[in-house]
Amino acid sequence: MSLLEAALPSLGLGDWRRDVRRENIQFCVGERAKVRCAAGKLFGPAVSSRHFAGLAGAPHGAEVEVGVCQGNLTIEISDPQHRVYRGVSRVFRTAGGLVLTIEALHIHRPSMRGRGLGLAIFARQLHTARMLGIERIETRAGRRGDENGYYSWPRYGFDGRLPQWLVSRLPPELCPAHSVLDIMASQRGRGWWLAHGVTLDVAFNVGKASRSARTFRQYLRQLRQLLKTSQAVWPAR
Secondary structure, three states, rough: OOOOHHHHHHHHHHOOOOOOOOOOOEEEEOHHHHHHHHHHHHHHOOHHHHHHHHHOOOOOOEEEEEEEEOEEEEEEEOOOOOOOOEEEEEEEOOEEEEEEEEEEEEOOOOHOHHHHHHHHHHHHHHHHHHHHOOOOEEEEOOOOOOOOHHOOOOOOOOOOOOHHHHHHOOOOOOOOOOHHHHHOOOOOHHHHHHHHOOEEEEEEEEOOOOOHHHHHHHHHHHHHHHHHHHOOOOOOO
């Protein structure tokens, strides 16, 4: 069992291998055949509705709607009341391989923020992406309004190039840093990014030996240890 597979149950977030997930999976009106055709071209004939839910990271009980847009597979998830969370993901093929894009992930209910829901969603997406041979997961790590993606996504291992204007403003102890993971590699850097970070386009290399994967495993280890030794709940740092 990998750390990724073992971590979430120990943190109280369920186990996708043992739980019988009960997502309500629906297809956009008139698009069932198009979805099956697009999914077959992307992944082969063995892909199932459960894979669709996994690609979007659907939590237990989620509403899942699957469709096709310009030949790309699109998947939307939300809680049944559409009040807690909503996510939109897209899968397409490039010259470099299959890519999963997280177009949006919003946790609407303030009481559910910072409690591991986003982590659980991403972990299931990563698990499914590896099963289906996806090379890369992309998203925009936003810092607009009450968004914290600018910090959370790099904490999970997403990386992106820093704009040159920001590189020129880095404190001496963080130079030379050229990507957000260069900054997030140290506690001092994480503190600086928490205060000064900006919206970035970022990507997660799905390969198990990648820098992204190593960063995510390290984050899970730190989180598990911290939750064992303190009363803190999903600390930001």
